Ligand code: UDP
C-alpha cells in the first residue's frame with residue numbers, strides 16, 4: 018500500500034437511486050481518473066429497497082476501487098454519511114450526494130485546498146436549480162432560525178458536499194452523538210475552513226429522498242442538538258411574570274396611598290399578586306431544571322472538550 022498522503026476517499030450515501038448510481042459513478046470517474054491521487058469510492062447503501070444494491074454490486078465488481086457498505090435498513094442521510102466517514106482511511110475525504118446534484122467537477126479544487134493546508138472545504142450551494150420554491154423558502158427560514166438560537170453558525174446553503182483532511186474526519190469521529198446534523202458539527206469543530214461555492218444541478222433521475230418528514234427531523238435534530246435556548250425559556254418568562262407582579266404591587270399600593278379605594282376591586286390585588294408571583298416562581302424553577310437538563314444533555318453528547326489543529330506548527 019502506498020503512503021496515505023496521496024489518498025482520497027469519496028463517501029457517497031445512496032438510497033433508492035437505481036436510475037442514477039451508474040451514471041453518477043461514470044461521471045465521478047471521468048473527473049477523478051485524471052488525478053494523480055489514489056482514489057477510493059465508499060458507497061453507502063442506506064437500506065435501499067429497489068435495485069440499487071445490485072447496481073452497486075455490479076459497479077464494485079468492475080472497479081476494484083469501489084467498496085459498498087450496506088446498512089441494515091434505512092437510517093437516513095446523516096447516518097449513512099457517518100458510516101462512510103467512519104469507514105474512510107484516506108488522508109483526504111470528500112463526501113457528496115449520489116444523485117448528481119453535487120458536481121464532481123469541483124472535487125479537484127477541493128483536494129487542492131486541502132493540500133494547501135485547509136482542513137475543511139465546505140461546499141455552498143450558489144443557486145438552487147431545484148424548481149421547488151417550497152424547499153428554498155423552508156431552507157432560508159431554517160438557517161435563519163438555527164443561527165438565531167444556536168451558538169454555532171451554519172452557513173446558509175451549506176451542503177454535505179465537502180472535503181475534509183484526515184484530522185477533521187477524526188475530529189468528527191470523536192463526536193459520537195446520536196442525533197447528527199453534520200453541517201453543524203463540522204462548523205462546531207472549527208479548524209481551518211474555506212467555503213467553495215458550487216452550482217447545483219438538477220437530479221439526474223428519481224426524486225428527492227428527503228420527504229417532508231425527513232426534512233422536519235433533520236431540522237429538529239439541528240435546532241435541538243445545537244441550541245439549549247428552548248430549555249431556558251422558563252427563566253425569561255418567569256422573570257417577566259415577577260416583573261409584572263412588581264408593577265401590579267406598585268400600582269395597587271399607589272391606589273391605596275392616594276386613597277382611591279373605589280378603584281380597587283376587593284380581592285383582585287391579592288389574587289393577582291399571588292398568581293403572578295407563584296407562576297413566575299414556578300417558571301423560574303422550571304428554567305433552573307432546564308439549565309441542569311442542558312448540562313446533562315451536553316455531557317451525554319460526549320463531545321470532546323477541545324480539538325487540536327497542530328503542534329509546533331506556526332500556522333495562522
Ligand atoms: N439519502 C440517503 N438516505 C436517505 C435519504 C437520502 O442515503 O434516507 C441519499 C440520497 O440517495 C442522495 C443524498 O442522500 O444521494 C441526498 O438526498 P436527496 O438528493 O434526496 O436530498 P436533496 O438533494 O433533495 O436534499
Ligand code: MG
Pocket residue numbers: 114116118220225
Ligand atoms: Mg439531492
